[in-house]
Amino acid sequence: xxxxxxxxxxxxxxxxxxxxxxxxxxxxxxxxxxxxxxxxxxxxxxxxxxxxxxxxxxxxxxxxxxxxxxxxxxxxxxxxxxxxxxxxxxxxxxxxxxxxxxxxxxxxxxxxxxxxxxxxxxxxxxxxxxxxxxxxxxxxxxxxxxxxxxxxxxxxxxxxxxxxxxxxxxxxxxxxxxxxxxxxxxxxxxxxxxxxxxxxxxxxxxxxxxxxxxxxxxxxxxxxxxxxxxxxxxxxxxxxxxxxxxxxxxxxxxxxxxxxxxxxxxxxxxxxxxxxxxxxxxxxxxxxxxxxxxxxxxxxxxxxxxxxxxxxxxxxxxxxxxxxxxxxxxxxxxxxxxxxxxxxxxxxxxxxxxxxxxxxxxxxxx
Ligand code: IPM
Ligand code: MN
Numbered sequence: 001x002x003x004x005x006x007x008x009x010x011x012x013x014x015x016x017x018x019x020x021x022x023x024x025x026x027x028x029x030x031x032x033x034x035x036x037x038x039x040x041x042x043x044x045x046x047x048x049x050x051x052x053x054x055x056x057x058x059x060x061x062x063x064x065x066x067x068x069x070x071x072x073x074x075x076x077x078x079x080x081x082x083x084x085x086x087x088x089x090x091x092x093x094x095x096x097x098x099x100x101x102x103x104x105x106x107x108x109x110x111x112x113x114x115x116x117x118x119x120x121x122x123x124x125x126x127x128x129x130x131x132x133x134x135x136x137x138x139x140x141x142x143x144x145x146x147x148x149x150x151x152x153x154x155x156x157x158x159x160x161x162x163x164x165x166x167x168x169x170x171x172x173x174x175x176x177x178x179x180x181x182x183x184x185x186x187x188x189x190x191x192x193x194x195x196x197x198x199x200x201x202x203x204x205x206x207x208x209x210x211x212x213x214x215x216x217x218x219x220x221x222x223x224x225x226x227x228x229x230x231x232x233x234x235x236x237x238x239x240x241x242x243x244x245x246x247x248x249x250x251x252x253x254x255x256x257x258x259x260x261x262x263x264x265x266x267x268x269x270x271x272x273x274x275x276x277x278x279x280x281x282x283x284x285x286x287x288x289x290x291x292x293x294x295x296x297x298x299x300x301x302x303x304x305x306x307x308x309x310x311x312x313x314x315x316x317x318x319x320x321x322x323x324x325x326x327x328x329x330x331x332x333x334x335x336x337x338x339x340x341x342x343x344x345x346x347x348x349x350x351x352x353x354x355x356x357x358x359x360x361x362x363x364x365x366x
Contacts, residue, residue, distance in 0.1 A: 001034045001308065006066040008059065008095075010044040011088055012281025013291035013344075014072020020293035020348025021070060024320070025300050027352040028313050039066060043095065044074030044088035044281075054091025060098045068307040069099070069274045070299065073281035088281075096136055100270025102167070103174045104134040104246065105302070106278055108253035108263055110233075113325040117258035117334040120230065127234040130253055131182065133175040134246025136267055138167045139197070141243045163197045163242065168204040170269070175240035176212040185216045185237035189225045189245055201242060225249065230256060250278055259333040261292030264299035266306050273307040275299040285332075289343045292331040294321055297351055320354040 007022065009015035022038065029036045041059040048054050054074070063069045074088040084090060110118070110128035118125050143160030150156050172188070179186045188205045190198035202219055209217040220228065222245045228235065229249060233256045241249065254260030263278035277295025285291055301317035304310040328339070329350055335341040342350075 001310070002037070003029065003034050003068070003308065004037045004066040005039070005303075006059075006063045006069045007038050007040045008043040008063075008069065008071040009040065009046075010072040010074045010092075010281065011046055011076045012073050012283045012286040013279075014044070014074070014281055016072075016286075016289065016291050016344050017277060017293040017296035018070060018072040020344060020351075021296035021300050023348050023352045024297045024317060024355065025070075025303075027355040028300070028304070028316055031316070031355055032310070032313055034310075034313075043071065043091045045076040045079045047091060048079060048082070048086055048088065052086075054086060054088050055094045055098075060095065063095065063099060063272060063274075066272060068303045069095075069272060070296070070303065071095075071274060071276040072296065073277070073279065075281040076283050093141060096267055096274065097142070099267070099272055099274050100137075101267035101274050102135060102137040102269040103171055103267070104132075104136040105178070105266045105268065105306075106132040106134060106246070106250045106253070106263060107302075108132065108250070108257045110257045111262075111322060111325060113322070113328075114258040114262070114334055116336045117330075118256060120233075120256060124231070125233055125256060128236075128257055129182075130233065130236040131178060131238045132246055132250050132253060133171065133178065133238055133240045134250065135163075135167065135171040135242045136246075136269075137243075138163050139243035161195065161197045161244075163200055165200065165204055168201050169208055172205045172208040172240060174268075175238050176208060176215050179215045179238040180212070183237040184214055185218070187218045187220055187225070187236055187239050189220050189222050189239060189241040189249065191222050191245075192219070193221060197242070205240065222249075226252065229253060233257075254278060259292060260295070261331065261333045262294040262298065264295050264297075264302050266299070266302040268306055273303065275303045275307075289345060290332045290341070291344045292333050293344050293348045294331075294351075297321060297348065316355060317351075320351045323354050324350045 143162035192198040267274040305314035332341040
């Protein structure tokens with residue numbers, strides 16, 4: 001198969017982790033005889049520096065004419081004072097919009113070799129296998145009006161949370177369908193005791209749920225869900241939620257399963273899928289070579305699965321990650337006391353080699 005990929009390394013640790021993900025992509029392509037064509041483009045702060053625009057038109061056009069997009073991360077504190085349209089994050093939000101990527105899938109799985117890496121006790125996290133389905137194009141991130149007015153010390157700011165029924169219907173449908181291939185449980189997370197948007201959310205999710213009698217649907221308030229996520233994480237299967245709640249809960253889920261550094265994501269819904277690790281640009285460790293590339297590498301697995309429907313290739317990537325973790329290799333974020341951590345590039349190389357050289361038995365990840 002011909003795989004035309006747009007790569008957007010972006011800012012911070014983005015370039016480090018995407019180059020390891022590409023190494024793994026090439027290893028899989030070599031093994032399964034696919035042809036990869038990679039087009040690298042600018043996004044985020046690095047695009048602002050070079051072009052004055054966090055999402056140049058050329059980047060959008062290239063993404064739209066490729067089969068899938070791999071993104072590293074955007075954001076850097078040095079851009080914090082720029083006007084909102086020039087902020088690196090704006091580039092990513094506009095890209096999600098341009099790609100019609102309303103469905104953000106963020107799996108958080110507790111891998112057996114990483115049981116010790118979580119701040120939580122083993123018996124709490126064992127068996128955790130959550131798929132967060134985050135609505136990505138609505139809510140506070142895109143609602144209008146939004147503004148800051150007045151002058152200090154009397155400024156005031158406004159953001160708008162806005163959801164329309166069809167926006168909720170389509171993301172709920174995605175969640176129920178995905179639950180059918182899993183443990184058939186959907187927990188919809190909202191704040192219906194306070195927010196109108198959440199009352200609408202709960203109403204619509206309940207209505208859509210009636211079309212899926214095989215799926216057990218529960219509703220939870222977001223505060224209580226945050227607590228359950230650290231006290232009983234293994235009770236969740238699919239966790240369906242709106243944009244902002246999903247942003248917050250997915251970082252938390254990352255810590256629960258050992259490190260946000262291992263979390264991949266897929267943003268789907270439009271013609272071209274967008275794949276990115278959940279961790280962000282991590283400016284504090286950028287350039288040190290200590291980042292964990294596993295989130296980006298597992299995003300390649302998601303790309304094979306969701307954009308190319310190449311399940312065996314996807315499982316090959318996941319099995320290689322697991323094999324390398326099983327051998328005891330750890331980057332700094334997941335290493336435990338007494339272990340010497342390896343660098344980002346070594347982790348990437350070991351995973352790629354495990355794909356190219358070893359006969360990997362494909363099977364379940366956990
Ligand atoms: C994420 C990030 C983004 C978000 C930022 C960088 C805009 O935190 O993908 O979770 O808030 O969606
Ligand atoms: Mn986030």
